[in-house]
Amino acid sequence: MRDLLLRGVRLIDPFQGLDLPSCDLLLSGGTVVKVAPQIGAERGVVVIRKEGSVVVPAFLDLHCHLREPGQPWKERVANATAAAAAGGFGAICAMANLHPAVDTVPRLRQVLSKNRSLGRIPILQFAACTAGLQGQDPVELDELLRAGAVGLSDDGRNAMSGELLATMLARLDPHGVPLGVHPEDERVLAMANEWASGDPAAWMTRPPQAEETAVEDALEAARRTGSGNLHLQHLTTARSAELVRQAKAEGMPVTAEVTPHHLALDSFLDAPEPGALALTCNPPLRTRADRQALWEALLDGTIDAIASDHAPHEAATDPGQPTAAGFSGVQAALSVVLTLPGAMANLPRVVAALTTGPRAALRRSSAGVPGHGVVEGMAAHLTWIDPLARWTPDGDSWLSGGANTPFWHQELPGQVLATFSRGRTVFLNHVLDGSLEVD
Ligand SMILES: [Zn+2]
Structure with a gap:
C-alpha cells in the first residue's frame, strides 16, 4: 500500500465517540500513522483532498448469504466480498443456509477454509442452530463454536419450537455468542398461504403477524431463560420495533437489525422503477408507517444495526416471472440508507449502526472480529466515503454476482472512495488518483 495523505476529511468514529469536522489522515504501510488538524506532506506520499468526504471505521455486515458451496452460479465468494468491500465493509458475517447447511464441524471447516482462501475481506461464519435448519435436532454447538463459528442462526427458516429455542x-448463553432468529412464525405463514391459496402477493402470504408473533415468542423465550444472547434479524414492522423497545426498557440485552431496503422502500407500490416490481424479498417490504417506525427505532438505538441481508440471485429465465426472493444488497447498503430523509443529519448514528452496533450484536465473538476505531499506530481498518457524490448500480459499477436489486439503474447518493481492511487496500474507487493500487 502506497503512503496516502487524506486532507480535510471529516472523521466519524463511534468507537471513540469522535466527530471531527476536518482533519488530515496519514496512512503508511497499512497503518494509520497520524491523525491531526494538518499534516505536512513528505515526498512520495499521494495527497488527496475530496471536499465533503468522510473517514469512518470499516463497516461490518451482520447478515450476508454467500452461495458457495451449493449455488456458485448465483455468486462466487470472491464477487460477494469484492461487492462488500466496494460497499465500505471491512468484514461480513455469512449465514448458515448454504447447500449443504453449515450444521456440522466438518462442513464448517470446509466453508471457513474456502472463505479464507477466496474472500477479499474476512468472513465470519454463523453455524445453523438445528440440523438442516429443520428446527428439530440441535447442532453440536460447543464443537461448532470451538471450530470458529461466531454465532448460531437458522436464518431463512424459523422451524424451532419455542421450547427448543x-x-x-x-445452552448458548455461557458462551456469550449470539443466537440469530429469523422472526417469521412458520405456522402463521402456512395459514396465510392456505388462505391466500397460492396468491403470489408476498404481503398476503407473509403477513406482518407472522413476524410479530415470532418476535414475541423469541423475546418470551429469552425472558424465561434469562439468557442474554438473542439477536433478532431483519425487523420489518412498527410493532416489532416497539416490542424490542419495550424489552430493552425492561433491561433485556436483546439486539436487533434492520435492512436498508426495509428502511427505504414501501411494499411493492414504491418500487423505484417498473422492472423492480418483479423483485421480492423475505420478509416482504411493508408500509410507509412501518418503515418510518423502523427508522425512528434505528435512530433512538432500539435497533442496533443495519444489516444488508445480501441475497444474490441470477436473473429470472422468463422476464415476466419474479426471481427468487431477496436482494443483492451489500454494495449499496450505505447508499440506500442515505436516500432516507434526515440520514445526512444523522450520519454518526448511521455509521454506528454499521460499525459498533453490529459488533455489539456479536457479543463475545466480537473479540476475534476485525474492526476498531481510526487510531494512530493501528492497522488501517477504515472506509473513506463521499456521502454526497452519486453513483449508479449498473454493469460497470456492480461487483456482486447478482443484479437483483430494486435500485438497478437508479442514481444513489454515497460513493465509497476506498476501503481498507486490516491494513490492506481492498477497494479503490475508479474516480481516485490512478497512482493508488488495490493490495
Ligand atoms: Zn432471514
Whole structure:
C-alpha cells in the first residue's frame, strides 16, 4: 500500500465517540500513522483532498448469504466480498443456509477454509442452530463454536419450537455468542398461504403477524431463560420495533437489525422503477408507517444495526416471472440508507449502526472480529466515503454476482472512495488518483 495523505476529511468514529469536522489522515504501510488538524506532506506520499468526504471505521455486515458451496452460479465468494468491500465493509458475517447447511464441524471447516482462501475481506461464519435448519435436532454447538463459528442462526427458516429455542438460548448463553432468529412464525405463514391459496402477493402470504408473533415468542423465550444472547434479524414492522423497545426498557440485552431496503422502500407500490416490481424479498417490504417506525427505532438505538441481508440471485429465465426472493444488497447498503430523509443529519448514528452496533450484536465473538476505531499506530481498518457524490448500480459499477436489486439503474447518493481492511487496500474507487493500487 502506497503512503496516502487524506486532507480535510471529516472523521466519524463511534468507537471513540469522535466527530471531527476536518482533519488530515496519514496512512503508511497499512497503518494509520497520524491523525491531526494538518499534516505536512513528505515526498512520495499521494495527497488527496475530496471536499465533503468522510473517514469512518470499516463497516461490518451482520447478515450476508454467500452461495458457495451449493449455488456458485448465483455468486462466487470472491464477487460477494469484492461487492462488500466496494460497499465500505471491512468484514461480513455469512449465514448458515448454504447447500449443504453449515450444521456440522466438518462442513464448517470446509466453508471457513474456502472463505479464507477466496474472500477479499474476512468472513465470519454463523453455524445453523438445528440440523438442516429443520428446527428439530440441535447442532453440536460447543464443537461448532470451538471450530470458529461466531454465532448460531437458522436464518431463512424459523422451524424451532419455542421450547427448543429457549433450550438453545440457555445452552448458548455461557458462551456469550449470539443466537440469530429469523422472526417469521412458520405456522402463521402456512395459514396465510392456505388462505391466500397460492396468491403470489408476498404481503398476503407473509403477513406482518407472522413476524410479530415470532418476535414475541423469541423475546418470551429469552425472558424465561434469562439468557442474554438473542439477536433478532431483519425487523420489518412498527410493532416489532416497539416490542424490542419495550424489552430493552425492561433491561433485556436483546439486539436487533434492520435492512436498508426495509428502511427505504414501501411494499411493492414504491418500487423505484417498473422492472423492480418483479423483485421480492423475505420478509416482504411493508408500509410507509412501518418503515418510518423502523427508522425512528434505528435512530433512538432500539435497533442496533443495519444489516444488508445480501441475497444474490441470477436473473429470472422468463422476464415476466419474479426471481427468487431477496436482494443483492451489500454494495449499496450505505447508499440506500442515505436516500432516507434526515440520514445526512444523522450520519454518526448511521455509521454506528454499521460499525459498533453490529459488533455489539456479536457479543463475545466480537473479540476475534476485525474492526476498531481510526487510531494512530493501528492497522488501517477504515472506509473513506463521499456521502454526497452519486453513483449508479449498473454493469460497470456492480461487483456482486447478482443484479437483483430494486435500485438497478437508479442514481444513489454515497460513493465509497476506498476501503481498507486490516491494513490492506481492498477497494479503490475508479474516480481516485490512478497512482493508488488495490493490495
Ligand atoms: Zn432471514
